[in-house]
Amino acid sequence: MSSAAELLLDTARRGELHHSIILHGPSREELRALALSLAKTLNCLEGTTGDDCPACDRIERRLHPDVHFIEVSGERKLISIEQIREVVAEATLRPYEGRNKVFVIDPADGLSTGGSNSLLKTLEEPARDTTFILLTRSPDLLLPTIRSRSQAIYVGGEVAQDEELADFIRSGLMRFARERDTAALLAIAAAVSQREPTGDAIALLGTILCDAAAGRIDLGGSLSVDRILAAADGTTAALRWLAVNADARLVVEQALAELV
Ligand SMILES: [Zn+2]
Structure with missing residues (x-):
């Protein structure tokens, strides 16, 4: 794991992570792995940067009710406006059982202009205990309004x-x-x-x-x-x-x- 990733996980462990993170880099697998580690760290029952506690295990298996993966599926290249509406509604609720609600948007450049705009207010005034993790090859592919509300971290080969x-x-x-x-x-x-x-x-x-x-x-x-x-x-x-x-x-x- 790169030092940038370690630093980010440690920041998350201390509860000091920015509420909207853009992870960007050439390897989609690496971005996904780090997003998963961040989601675990934010909800780990042992307070570590992700171990095999029941919460981490459920996140790994995508069964944790507070960790959401918003992805494109099938032939579609874009994340649908309905998916974003669900995110916006879900983001107003407190976590069910974890410490943090985590939304992983993969890839964030799959957001349409409409989808991006629907998300803006949530990104601007996030509920406490809510973290957005946006994955993309490059932040340049995202709307400036999304970029300006997020912290961009380059992952891999820095x-x-x-x-x-x-x-x-x-x-x-x-x-x-x-x-x-x-x-x-x-x-x-x-x-x-x-x-x-x-x-x-x-x-x-x-x-x-x-x-x-x-x-x-x-x-x-x-x-x-x-x-x-x-x-x-x-x-x-x-x-x-x-x-x-x-x-x-x-x-x-x-x-x-x-x-x-
Ligand atoms: Zn754990």
Whole structure:
């Protein structure tokens, strides 16, 4: 499992997940597996990131009354407006037996414009304990109004995706760990916030910080694991702020300020 996925599951375990998540990436299987793990984590009776407790088992077998899969079927390419109406009605109810109602929309680019619009108000003012997980190859395939209400997470192959930026981030972090030169952090924030799509670049930064906290990357300095984890959490917050059109550079600088 990628570090981005681990970070996301841990965020879910702590109950701090954004209420609408877009999981995007090239592998539909990987997206589905992560969505399933998230649904389990949000409802696991053992409080873990998904184990074989009865709730997780029922989610796996698609028998859990609070976890809904909205999919296209047969010849249809689109999710029907009736399916979305059911989601909207169901989303107003409290969970039956779990802690969270989870709606997995697969694929989210199967939403028609009408379907997307019907879903907007629910996404905007979600009931407590409700999480939407939208799966797609690319957030660009979704309406901007859906994207702006959701946190987009790239799943799979993130490091290979932008090796140049990853190198820049790693060497900047090493320089900061060695010399405590905050200019190195500001340079990282500038580089990350100028990348398109910025959400993917911030997710990459979060992945690298997680790798450093887990000891998979040696920054060669004396940064505490707590501070590195705080900065990694900061990148999750930054993605949330980005979804409401906050200044990307500022929010990344704030995340990295946790290291100082
Ligand atoms: Zn469980």
